[in-house]
Amino acid sequence: MSKLFPHLFSPAKLGSRTLRNRIVFGAHTANMAENGVPTERHVAYYAERALGGAGMIVVEPMPVHQAAVLTRGNFRPDDDSVILHFQQVTRAIKDHGAIAIQQLYHVGAHGDSDNSFHAHWSPSGLPSYHDSDGSHAMSEGEIWETIDSFVQAARRCREAGFDGVEVWAAYLGLVDQFWTPWTNRREDQWGGSLDNRTRISREILTRIRETCGLDFIIGLSVSDEPDYAVALSRQELAEIIRLHDEQGLIDYVTCGTGSYLDFYKIMPTFLYPEKLGTDLATTLKAAVKKALVVAESHIRTPENAETVLGEKAADLVSIVRGQIADPHLARKAAADRPEDVRGCISCNQMCWGRRSRDYWISCLINPSAGREFEWGGDRFTSAAIKKRVLVVGGGPAGLETARVAAERGHDVVLAEASSRLGGNFLLAGLQPRRGQILDLLGWYERQLSKTECRRTTEHLRRGLGNRLFPS
Numbered sequence: 001m002s003k004l005f006p007h008l009f010s011p012a013k014l015g016s017r018t019l020r021n022r023i024v025f026g027a028h029t030a031n032m033a034e035n036g037v038p039t040e041r042h043v044a045y046y047a048e049r050a051l052g053g054a055g056m057i058v059v060e061p062m063p064v065h066q067a068a069v070l071t072r073g074n075f076r077p078d079d080d081s082v083i084l085h086f087q088q089v090t091r092a093i094k095d096h097g098a099i100a101i102q103q104l105y106h107v108g109a110h111g112d113s114d115n116s117f118h119a120h121w122s123p124s125g126l127p128s129y130h131d132s133d134g135s136h137a138m139s140e141g142e143i144w145e146t147i148d149s150f151v152q153a154a155r156r157c158r159e160a161g162f163d164g165v166e167v168w169a170a171y172l173g174l175v176d177q178f179w180t181p182w183t184n185r186r187e188d189q190w191g192g193s194l195d196n197r198t199r200i201s202r203e204i205l206t207r208i209r210e211t212c213g214l215d216f217i218i219g220l221s222v223s224d225e226p227d228y229a230v231a232l233s234r235q236e237l238a239e240i241i242r243l244h245d246e247q248g249l250i251d252y253v254t255c256g257t258g259s260y261l262d263f264y265k266i267m268p269t270f271l272y273p274e275k276l277g278t279d280l281a282t283t284l285k286a287a288v289k290k291a292l293v294v295a296e297s298h299i300r301t302p303e304n305a306e307t308v309l310g311e312k313a314a315d316l317v318s319i320v321r322g323q324i325a326d327p328h329l330a331r332k333a334a335a336d337r338p339e340d341v342r343g344c345i346s347c348n349q350m351c352w353g354r355r356s357r358d359y360w361i362s363c364l365i366n367p368s369a370g371r372e373f374e375w376g377g378d379r380f381t382s383a384a385i386k387k388r389v390l391v392v393g394g395g396p397a398g399l400e401t402a403r404v405a406a407e408r409g410h411d412v413v414l415a416e417a418s419s420r421l422g423g424n425f426l427l428a429g430l431q432p433r434r435g436q437i438l439d440l441l442g443w444y445e446r447q448l449s450k451t452e453c454r455r456t457t458e459h460l461r462r463g464l465g466n467r468l469f470p471s
């Protein structure tokens, strides 16, 4: 039992399952599919986070319909052939003790026809305000086709071994477009009153329950966008979630931040405050009687997560980039070793940065992210032959090389000309709001001091001459 994080490491009952702790690895488009199916890159990526202790993993979203396809790395929608491939993903997650959920999404007006080769569908045919492509107002038939595509996608998830699904109603995607009066100007049974605007989500969730059974977990993800008057307010969202909760349609609700109107708030950089999704979570926690509430967005560290739970702002916490950067965050925190967690520096450079350019994601400070299947993750086996390794330069690349070599048992000398490690990262870390970079350098210092890696400036002086490094 963790002394430092008692709330975080208390089990949680979610629907028919029990989570071993309250840390969720929330949904994100890792963009790792090839030909529309998950690959060994994908399987090993999630296996590493399950092995690292996460209680629940929400696997990258499945676009439920061809109209919802957004990226080159998206999964193949509308096709039972994916089931066999996803069985490998669910097995890897569940074998390591985590609950496996898949997010189901439809972006509505924000689709990318360069990848979907399909028209975009939305409640009232409005532009995206994010992408340049337009959309048309859905016909009655297209609405029912979409509802059925959510249900069929959920059925595939069940057959693939997932414990449940998370229906995406966040960020002004299709479901949110129906909920929001500004984007839903319909005058039929799908627009106008609250009952009408929520009909689509209630139909989707009711039919998923009927098809997949009462023991299948159903989550809903929503987001907070207080800076835009046209978006739903927290109270309006609370009313919608209360309705779904009262009707027993959801087991949990995840609270993210931002939307397609303000994309950067979805994965907040160092410019934004931490624990950003907590305010919405607090509001929704007061609205629900049955569903668990998950706080998400810039929670980043086990310390933040424990605070959110300790304040009773949420029942679970989602840490996405924090577990991309350190897949073993949960395991280290459970052992009361938070100082060993490599903290995400909120830079978005290799996770969102690569996703936005339509590559599979990685991490600026964890080069093994996305390469777990080749490198065995952020874990080390002893080298068969111990070698003497000289690493020249204690910048970020030198520090990581020295760490990995030392962890593998090599005899490492790290030669750095200056008296402080970090190279250009030291300079970068001195900028306003970039203290997380200095924390990272502190982490390297701690990790190296646990190994037999020796530091010197002497090798450089002797090897390269005093010319370069006059004393």
Ligand SMILES: Cc1cc2nc3c(=O)[nH]c(=O)nc-3n(C[C@H](O)[C@H](O)[C@H](O)COP(=O)(O)O)c2cc1C
Pocket: 026, 027, 028, 029, 030, 061, 103, 168, 170, 221, 256, 257, 266, 267, 268, 296, 297, 298, 299, 300, 318, 319, 320, 321, 322, 351, 352, 355, 361
């Ligand atoms: C590369 C990347 C892709 C993402 N894709 C999705 C997505 O497909 N669906 C979703 O609901 N959220 C997505 N998100 C948002 C995350 O779920 C999460 O809300 C966000 O990263 C903030 O949480 P964090 O600070 O713990 O990373 C994505 C985030 C990242 C970094």
Ligand code: SF4
Pocket: 321, 322, 324, 325, 343, 344, 345, 346, 347, 348, 349, 350, 351, 352, 362, 363, 364, 365, 366
């Ligand atoms: S690339 Fe940057 S923001 Fe993304 S997970 Fe890594 S450290 Fe965090």
